[in-house]
Amino acid sequence: MEARAEDHPTRQRRKEARPQELLDAALELFVEKGFAATRAEEVAQRAGVSKGTLYLYYPSKEELFKAVVRQNLGSLIAEGKEAVAQSQGSSSDLLVKLMHTWWERVGNTPAAGIHKVILAEVRNFPELAQFYADEIIVPADELFCSAVQRGITRGEFRDLPLHETAQALMAPMIFLALHQHSVGACPVQGCVALDPERMLHTHLDLVLRGLETRPAHTRDTEAKE
Amino acid sequence: MEARAEDHPTRQRRKEARPQELLDAALELFVEKGFAATRAEEVAQRAGVSKGTLYLYYPSKEELFKAVVRQNLGSLIAEGKEAVAQSQGSSSDLLVKLMHTWWERVGNTPAAGIHKVILAEVRNFPELAQFYADEIIVPADELFCSAVQRGITRGEFRDLPLHETAQALMAPMIFLALHQHSVGACPVQGCVALDPERMLHTHLDLVLRGLETRPAHTRDTEAKE
Amino acid sequence: MEARAEDHPTRQRRKEARPQELLDAALELFVEKGFAATRAEEVAQRAGVSKGTLYLYYPSKEELFKAVVRQNLGSLIAEGKEAVAQSQGSSSDLLVKLMHTWWERVGNTPAAGIHKVILAEVRNFPELAQFYADEIIVPADELFCSAVQRGITRGEFRDLPLHETAQALMAPMIFLALHQHSVGACPVQGCVALDPERMLHTHLDLVLRGLETRPAHTRDTEAKE
Amino acid sequence: MEARAEDHPTRQRRKEARPQELLDAALELFVEKGFAATRAEEVAQRAGVSKGTLYLYYPSKEELFKAVVRQNLGSLIAEGKEAVAQSQGSSSDLLVKLMHTWWERVGNTPAAGIHKVILAEVRNFPELAQFYADEIIVPADELFCSAVQRGITRGEFRDLPLHETAQALMAPMIFLALHQHSVGACPVQGCVALDPERMLHTHLDLVLRGLETRPAHTRDTEAKE
DNA sequence: CATGAATGAGACTTCATTCAT
DNA sequence: TATGAATGAAGTCTCATTCAT
Numbered sequence: 053m054e055a056r057a058e059d060h061p062t063r064q065r066r067k068e069a070r071p072q073e074l075l076d077a078a079l080e081l082f083v084e085k086g087f088a089a090t091r092a093e094e095v096a097q098r099a100g101v102s103k104g105t106l107y108l109y110y111p112s113k114e115e116l117f118k119a120v121v122r123q124n125l126g127s128l129i130a131e132g133k134e135a136v137a138q139s140q141g142s143s144s145d146l147l148v149k150l151m152h153t154w155w156e157r158v159g160n161t162p163a164a165g166i167h168k169v170i171l172a173e174v175r176n177f178p179e180l181a182q183f184y185a186d187e188i189i190v191p192a193d194e195l196f197c198s199a200v201q202r203g204i205t206r207g208e209f210r211d212l213p214l215h216e217t218a219q220a221l222m223a224p225m226i227f228l229a230l231h232q233h234s235v236g237a238c239p240v241q242g243c244v245a246l247d248p249e250r251m252l253h254t255h256l257d258l259v260l261r262g263l264e265t266r267p268a269h270t271r272d273t274e275a276k277e
Numbered sequence: 278m279e280a281r282a283e284d285h286p287t288r289q290r291r292k293e294a295r296p297q298e299l300l301d302a303a304l305e306l307f308v309e310k311g312f313a314a315t316r317a318e319e320v321a322q323r324a325g326v327s328k329g330t331l332y333l334y335y336p337s338k339e340e341l342f343k344a345v346v347r348q349n350l351g352s353l354i355a356e357g358k359e360a361v362a363q364s365q366g367s368s369s370d371l372l373v374k375l376m377h378t379w380w381e382r383v384g385n386t387p388a389a390g391i392h393k394v395i396l397a398e399v400r401n402f403p404e405l406a407q408f409y410a411d412e413i414i415v416p417a418d419e420l421f422c423s424a425v426q427r428g429i430t431r432g433e434f435r436d437l438p439l440h441e442t443a444q445a446l447m448a449p450m451i452f453l454a455l456h457q458h459s460v461g462a463c464p465v466q467g468c469v470a471l472d473p474e475r476m477l478h479t480h481l482d483l484v485l486r487g488l489e490t491r492p493a494h495t496r497d498t499e500a501k502e
Numbered sequence: 503m504e505a506r507a508e509d510h511p512t513r514q515r516r517k518e519a520r521p522q523e524l525l526d527a528a529l530e531l532f533v534e535k536g537f538a539a540t541r542a543e544e545v546a547q548r549a550g551v552s553k554g555t556l557y558l559y560y561p562s563k564e565e566l567f568k569a570v571v572r573q574n575l576g577s578l579i580a581e582g583k584e585a586v587a588q589s590q591g592s593s594s595d596l597l598v599k600l601m602h603t604w605w606e607r608v609g610n611t612p613a614a615g616i617h618k619v620i621l622a623e624v625r626n627f628p629e630l631a632q633f634y635a636d637e638i639i640v641p642a643d644e645l646f647c648s649a650v651q652r653g654i655t656r657g658e659f660r661d662l663p664l665h666e667t668a669q670a671l672m673a674p675m676i677f678l679a680l681h682q683h684s685v686g687a688c689p690v691q692g693c694v695a696l697d698p699e700r701m702l703h704t705h706l707d708l709v710l711r712g713l714e715t716r717p718a719h720t721r722d723t724e725a726k727e
Numbered sequence: 728m729e730a731r732a733e734d735h736p737t738r739q740r741r742k743e744a745r746p747q748e749l750l751d752a753a754l755e756l757f758v759e760k761g762f763a764a765t766r767a768e769e770v771a772q773r774a775g776v777s778k779g780t781l782y783l784y785y786p787s788k789e790e791l792f793k794a795v796v797r798q799n800l801g802s803l804i805a806e807g808k809e810a811v812a813q814s815q816g817s818s819s820d821l822l823v824k825l826m827h828t829w830w831e832r833v834g835n836t837p838a839a840g841i842h843k844v845i846l847a848e849v850r851n852f853p854e855l856a857q858f859y860a861d862e863i864i865v866p867a868d869e870l871f872c873s874a875v876q877r878g879i880t881r882g883e884f885r886d887l888p889l890h891e892t893a894q895a896l897m898a899p900m901i902f903l904a905l906h907q908h909s910v911g912a913c914p915v916q917g918c919v920a921l922d923p924e925r926m927l928h929t930h931l932d933l934v935l936r937g938l939e940t941r942p943a944h945t946r947d948t949e950a951k952e
Numbered sequence: 953c954a955t956g957a958a959t960g961a962g963a964c965t966t967c968a969t970t971c972a973t
Numbered sequence: 974t975a976t977g978a979a980t981g982a983a984g985t986c987t988c989a990t991t992c993a994t
Contacts, residue, residue, distance in 0.1 A: 067974080088313035089401055092968060093977095102976045104970085113968065171459045172311055172397030181463035189460065189468055215469050216479035223449035223480075230455070234396045235414065238406035243414055244440055254441035255448075262483035292957065317985065327959050332986065517978065536847055538763030542964065552980050557965065621909045622761055622847030631913035639910065639918055665919050666929035673899035673930075680905070684846045685864065688856035693864055694890050704891035705898075712933035742953080767989060768956095777955045779991085788989065 071109050073099040078120045083165030083233055087117055087173050114177070121180055124166040125187050133191075136198050143203030144260045150199060151225060155252060164229035171230065193218055200263075209263045217263070224255045296334050296344075298324040303345045308390030308458050312342055312398045343405065346395065349388040350409075353379075354416040361423050368428030369485045375424060376450060380477060389454035396455065418443055425488070434488045442488070449480045521559050521569075523549040528570045533615030533683050537567050537623045564627070571620065571630065572637075574613040578604075579641040586648050593653030594710045600649060601675060605702060614679035621680065643668055650713075659713045667713070674705045746784050748774040753795045758840030758908055762792055762848050789852070796855055799841040800862050808866075811873050818878030819935045825874060826900060830927055839904035846905065868893055875938075884938045892938070899930045 077098035081090040092113050096106040110116040135153065139146040158164050174181045196218035203209030228248055236246065302323035306315040317338050321331040335341040357375055364371040383389050399406050421443035428434030453473055461471065527548035531540040542563050546556040560566040582600055589596040608614055624631050646668035653659030678698055686696065752773035756765040767788050771781040785791040810828070814821045833839050849856045871893035878884030903923055911921065 085401060086311065086313060086397055088311065091966090103968090104976050105974080107969070108974070168396060171393060171455055174460050174463055175458075176310055176314055178463060181460055181465050184460055185465040185468040193469055212482065213475060213479055216472075216476045217483065219453075219471065219476055220449050220480040220483050223452035224445050227448040227452045227455075228444075230396055234399050235406055235409060237400060238403065238410075240406050240410040243410040244418055246444065247441075250438060251441045251444055254438055255445040257437065258442065258445050258487035259483050260487070262485070262487035295957090316983090328985090329959055329987080330957075333957070338985070535851055536761065536763065538761060539851055541962090553964090554966080554980055555978075558978070563964070618846060621843060621905055624909050625912055626760060626764055628913065631910055631915050634910060635913075635915040635918040643919055662932065663925060663929055666922075666926045667933065669903075669921065669926055670899050670930040670933050673902040674895050677898035677902045678894075680846055680902075683850075685849050685856055685859055688849055688853060690856050690860040693860040694868055696894065697891075700888060701891045701894055704888055705895040707887065708892065708895050708934050708937035710937070712935070712937035766987090779955050780953080782990070783953070
């Protein structure tokens with residue numbers, strides 16, 4: 053009835069958008085309630101279609117779930133690798149940049165919730181485990197390991213075990229992202245609300261100082277913000 | 278007329294053991310499959326009783342879940358506070374001790390899995406959110422904040438924001454626990470298996486060095502191992 | 503765009519008919535077995551649908567029961583009030599008319615059985631008690647009281663207490679209805695079968711003569727039959 | 728610990744009383760909640776014994792129910808017949824006496840509730856139908872028919888059909904008794920509370936005047952109270 | 953006899969999925 | 974394609990009944 057892209061009638065345009073609308077609705081609901089507690093009809097409603105239509109695009113709730121996971125976890129890492137390859141400055145600055153980017157692009161968006169759902173459901177969907185390992189864990193590990201390795205190679209960082217250091221770097225961020233879609237989304241009394249920016253800043257402050265070979269310099273991890 | 282655990286007749290002895298048997302079975306299954314996907318009858322079976330018996334001890338699946346949470350997470354913090362109060366050595370050693378203790382007593386036991394379940398289900402159980410905040414998040418935060426504060430007060434640690442530092446200290450451990458009951462429990466190919474002990478060691482190495490005012494000394498966080 | 507009962511496609515026509523079909527089936531079964539002993543699936547079967555379909559129309563067995571009550575007992579009284587308002591003849595004739603009408607419209611139909619069910623179950627359904635009082639007891643009382651009052655005012659009836667007289671008038675009819683859906687529906691040997699018409703006739707004969715100020719005249723309460 | 732009959736210890740004495748205590752408890756509960764909604768354990772509790780004990784005395788809830796019915800409905804009529812046989816006064820006085828007696832002995836006691844339960848459940852317990860007919864309906868009918876017949880024979884009453892007249896006489900009383908264990912036991916707003924004594928009085932006033940051949944004399948049906 | 957822990961059939965209800973329209 | 978009425982498998986929970994103590 054209004055804006056129509058390339059003279060398609062509204063319904064036509066929406067038809068093409070359906071799969072994405074369904075995936076978006078499903079993501080929201082799976083994150084909010086979990087897989088089992090999300091009803092297929094609710095997903096359809098939120099996407100503005102009927103129950104039957106959902107099954108026109110996805111043969112089962114399970115497949116819908118997998119599609120949501122695949123869509124939201126695919127290729128978020130590639131860009132990061134590019135950043136490592138092109139980086140010119142200090143390795144600390146590189147890590148700061150990587151982590152801020154991840155936070156802006158994933159941690160601080162609704163998509164972060166997908167990590168919560170995966171965490172909760174992988175064991176019920178064995179196929180997803182391999183997918184998650186291949187698409188997320190391994191690339192993310194490689195990315196951070198390469199950045200740490202760069203620092204070590206250039207003599208900026210101490211010679212620490214790579215994988216464990218990478219984990220130690222990422223864990224607080226991922227944990228924060230999980231938390232925000234879990235207890236952080238509940239109205240609880242008297243609980244210290246986490247401030248993501250401050251946490252990220254403190255974490256980097258702590259951990260980079262721990263990494264660096266040259267003791268303490270004044271850092272400003274939030275210079276650009 | 279009271280405690281005679283040994284000479285009780287069978288029926289009676291079982292009755293006293295039932296709640297624990299049920300809680301154990303429920304913990305296993307909730308961690309493995311999540312709350313919603315765990316069937317009450319399955320819990321009963323694993324505990325070696327019938328469906329009806331479960332309901333003799335817990336009035337609903339939800340109450341069973343809460344009981345599991347309370348049993349596994351209630352009051353593991355108290356001891357930590359004691360440790361802080363009685364500590365005599367350096368604050369770094371205190372943190373090392375706290376974190377190793379947590380790992381031994383929680384992280385490395387089946388109870389760690391309950392954190393995964395809570396993370397996943399808390400939004401469907403508003404009461405649990407408050408319980409979790411009151412019983413776990415706040416006390417744990419207080420515990421670690423007090424240890425960090427001790428270090429700052431004694432001039433051992435830099436003057437960093439308390440809550441954020443506490444988060445940064447705990448997050449990798451909890452993340453590790455979550456991981457081990459999630460993807461870590463699935464048979465995936467080509468994925469770096471995390472070695473908890475090494476991770477913990479590296480994390481402490483990094484973060485304590487980041488915390489301390491006196492730059493880098495050789496630490497041995499794993500003295501006892 | 504609206505009422506086209508004839509040319510609707512099958513699905514749609516059924517959908518409109520379902521509630522009534524379910525209510526009819528439910529009435530039969532509730533009257534036959536009582537509320538608690540009637541299984542939801544049985545109702546569905548008798549209505550020719552599956553268990554799930556019942557719950558598409560009524561959210562619980564209890565709500566189905568209430569719907570049955572409301573459908574069968576709601577607003578059968580209004581017409582009676584009209585009859586009182588418009589009556590021109592003697593008050594005795596008015597009472598005769600009221601009672602015959604009730605018998606034809608309620609007592610002699612399956613709906614009469616609902617009184618049995620209410621009688622039996624009302625203490626388990628506190629909300630129903632109020633509904634039954636508001637919708638049935640009070641209006642029926644008012645109706646009969648107004649008819650008796652008319653007779654007294656016009657000097658046709660003795661000056662008897664209104665409510666008690668109304669009760670005395672209605673009780674045998676309702677009792678008869680209860681009986682017919684209870685023992686009266688069982689195959690018993692040697693039990694006097696009640697003939698509703700004769701009972702009604704005799705009851706009116708007795709009670710009207712008792713009511714009237716002018717002693718005994720020959721009455722014909724069954725003129726039309 | 729106190730009054731002991733014939734030097735039996737308390738437990739012994741109670742043992743003998745058990746069946747009666749169970750029947751009493753069962754009667755109360757069946758009347759209050761109906762057969763299906765009454766739990767066996769509740770009956771046992773109210774009788775002060777354990778669930779298992781109930782089954783020592785009655786092999787099933789169904790048999791318990793039948794026993795309750797049989798116990799409470801057996802031979803309440805015999806005395807009435809005696810009264811008819813020995814009566815010397817007017818037949819109206821006889822009817823007044825019969826009905827007051829029934830009201831005092833049955834209608835106004837908890838036992839009246841059994842009629843409600845029977846009414847509700849006979850169709851689910853076919854064996855009870857015959858029992859009820861034999862023990863209650865037929866004897867009661869005979870009793871009242873004989874009293875009415877006496878009046879007709881002695882020229883006191885009009886020559887009305889016996890069975891129907893008997894029904895018309897009893898119905899309001901039984902209805903009242905049923906009502907008091909049903910809606911009458913619920914806390915409803917704005918509903919005319921029935922006063923049994925006034926109702927009984929009015930009913931008799933109406934119906935005896937309707938019965939009698941000699942028109943209206945001043946009656947005092949409550950002389951003795 | 954008495955107990956009450958245990959059982960498991962069975963009832964209510966939900967919801968993923970199908971399919972006639 | 975899109976719909977939403979219909980289905981029925983499956984899950985939670987209850988409670989009559991049993992039986993070891």
